[in-house]
Amino acid sequence: MASSKISIIVVTGSHERLQMAAMVASVGAVSGNEVSVFLSMNSLQYFLKGSDRPAPAEGSFGTLMAGKNVPPFRLLFEQAVDLGGAKLFPCSMAMDVMNIDADALAPWLGEPLGLTRFLADAQDGQVYTF
Amino acid sequence: MPEKKVIDARGSFCPGPLMELIGWIKLANIGDELEVLSTDKGSAADIPEWIRKVGHELIGVTEDAGVWHVTVKKTK
Numbered sequence: 730m731a732s733s734k735i736s737i738i739v740v741t742g743s744h745e746r747l748q749m750a751a752m753v754a755s756v757g758a759v760s761g762n763e764v765s766v767f768l769s770m771n772s773l774q775y776f777l778k779g780s781d782r783p784a785p786a787e788g789s790f791g792t793l794m795a796g797k798n799v800p801p802f803r804l805l806f807e808q809a810v811d812l813g814g815a816k817l818f819p820c821s822m823a824m825d826v827m828n829i830d831a832d833a834l835a836p837w838l839g840e841p842l843g844l845t846r847f848l849a850d851a852q853d854g855q856v857y858t859f
Numbered sequence: 860m861p862e863k864k865v866i867d868a869r870g871s872f873c874p875g876p877l878m879e880l881i882g883w884i885k886l887a888n889i890g891d892e893l894e895v896l897s898t899d900k901g902s903a904a905d906i907p908e909w910i911r912k913v914g915h916e917l918i919g920v921t922e923d924a925g926v927w928h929v930t931v932k933k934t935k
Contacts, residue, residue: 756909760909761912
């Protein structure tokens with residue numbers, strides 16, 4: 730099975746973009762790709778330990794999605810990790826700005842990472858930004 | 860003895876049915892068959908695509924009253 734590297738940078742706080750990022754991460758990971766996700770800016774608040782905070786819709790599709798049985802984006806990210814071996818890295822800069830440490834984040838996230846290291850690891854692969 | 864497992868993913872949208880299937884495939888033995896029930900038309904096309912990509916055996920895709928039945932045999 731051909732495998733490639735997929736790196737996903739998530740900065741959004743909108744439901745639609747978080748959902749699409751989670752879909753790419755989960756389907757990419759279970760299809761044999763090496764998936765790494767970098768969570769920064771507006772996205773990190775949704776990955777605090779125990780958080781079930783809903784993300785606001787950005788447009789009409791997000792509103793439409795809210796009434797349907799769409800898999801929650803946090804569950805899809807977790808399945809990307811559990812079923813596909815994806816790695817999710819909280820951005821160390823975002824953690825500094827939010828004044829939180831790793832204990833405050835969901836336990837299925839990886840170690841905090843800086844952008845330099847993430848970009849070095851992303852070399853030679855596809856990078857998606859949401 | 861190979862077993863057949865039915866996974867009821869009706870009502871869930873893409874990629875929910877695929878993820879449910881994969882969770883169960885991990886627990887299944889080689890030779891077991893798994894049948895996913897889905898009301899999501901996209902999943903009916905996407906799940907066979909995944910099966911081809913990872914190399915399991917697609918047994919069949921049928922539709923009955925708005926429910927797709929995708930059957931796969933775990934081969935590895």
